[in-house]
Amino acid sequence: GQSLEQPSEVTAVEGAIVQINCTYQTSGFYGLSWYQQHDGGAPTFLSYNALDGLEETGRFSSFLSRSDSYGYLLLQELQMKDSASYFCALLGAAGNKLTFGGGTRVLVKP
Amino acid sequence: GAGVSQTPSNKVTEKGKYVELRCDPISGHTALYWYRQSLGQGPEFLIYFQGTGAADDSGLPNDRFFAVRPEGSVSTLKIQRTERGDSAVYLCASSLRGPGANVLTFGAGSRLTVL
Numbered sequence: 001g002q003s004l005e006q007p008s009e010v011t012a013v014e015g016a017i018v019q020i021n022c023t024y025q026t027s028g029f030y031g032l033s034w035y036q037q038h039d040g041g042a043p044t045f046l047s048y049n050a051l052d053g054l055e056e057t058g059r060f061s062s063f064l065s066r067s068d069s070y071g072y073l074l075l076q077e078l079q080m081k082d083s084a085s086y087f088c089a090l091l092g093a094a095g096n097k098l099t100f101g102g103g104t105r106v107l108v109k110p
Numbered sequence: 111g112a113g114v115s116q117t118p119s120n121k122v123t124e125k126g127k128y129v130e131l132r133c134d135p136i137s138g139h140t141a142l143y144w145y146r147q148s149l150g151q152g153p154e155f156l157i158y159f160q161g162t163g164a165a166d167d168s169g170l171p172n173d174r175f176f177a178v179r180p181e182g183s184v185s186t187l188k189i190q191r192t193e194r195g196d197s198a199v200y201l202c203a204s205s206l207r208g209p210g211a212n213v214l215t216f217g218a219g220s221r222l223t224v225l
Contacts, residue, residue: 042114042201042219043153043203044216094166096158097155098214100154102150
């Protein structure tokens with residue numbers, strides 16, 4: 001099976017940078033995804049790493065190291081609207097199933 | 111449609127009753143997924159369809175849960191003899207490609223409360 005660990009909560013102020021770490025255990029996978037979910041809303045896709053290294057999408061960047069079984073999501077220039085839960089998720093080796101971590105709740109303060 | 115549509119948005123039922131939850135995926139998306147999310151937790155995989163067939167139903171918790179997608183578009187998740195532990199938000203997602211799909215588009219979910 002697969003399992004993912006991420007911190008439960010992070011608090012930061014507007015304009016700051018936040019890094020959400022994700023460690024995982026798996027026997028094989030296609031890639032690591034990140035999703036954002038506001039309270040009461042649907043999870044929405046943020047980023048995907050198929051290969052080791054950094055992927056940058058605007059204020060958000062994601063990193064993957066397969067040798068360390070580790071990834072992170074970097075949120076830069078934090079805005080109030082970034083207050084949400086963030087989930088890392090492994091796309092399984094069969095390529096047909098996302099397994100989610102428990103989520104990290106990010107609270108942005110003025 | 112423009113997005114993934116799920117109905118009902120909210121369902122309250124009594125223990126032991128039968129429930130159906132509907133998902134209308136994005137037009138043209140061949141892959142469809144059902145997840146279940148409890149408060150404060152990540153989505154938990156239930157079942158995946160590629161076209162009309164259930165390609166992976168390993169996440170269905172027991173035989174009270176069943177899902178269909180008869181024409182390869184709309185899907186229905188069916189729960190028999192509901193239990194209080196079934197209370198959760200049931201999320202549906204679709205994607206353009208099956209194997210290798212890395213971008214799932216989720217619906218807003220159906221919140222099920224079993225009294």
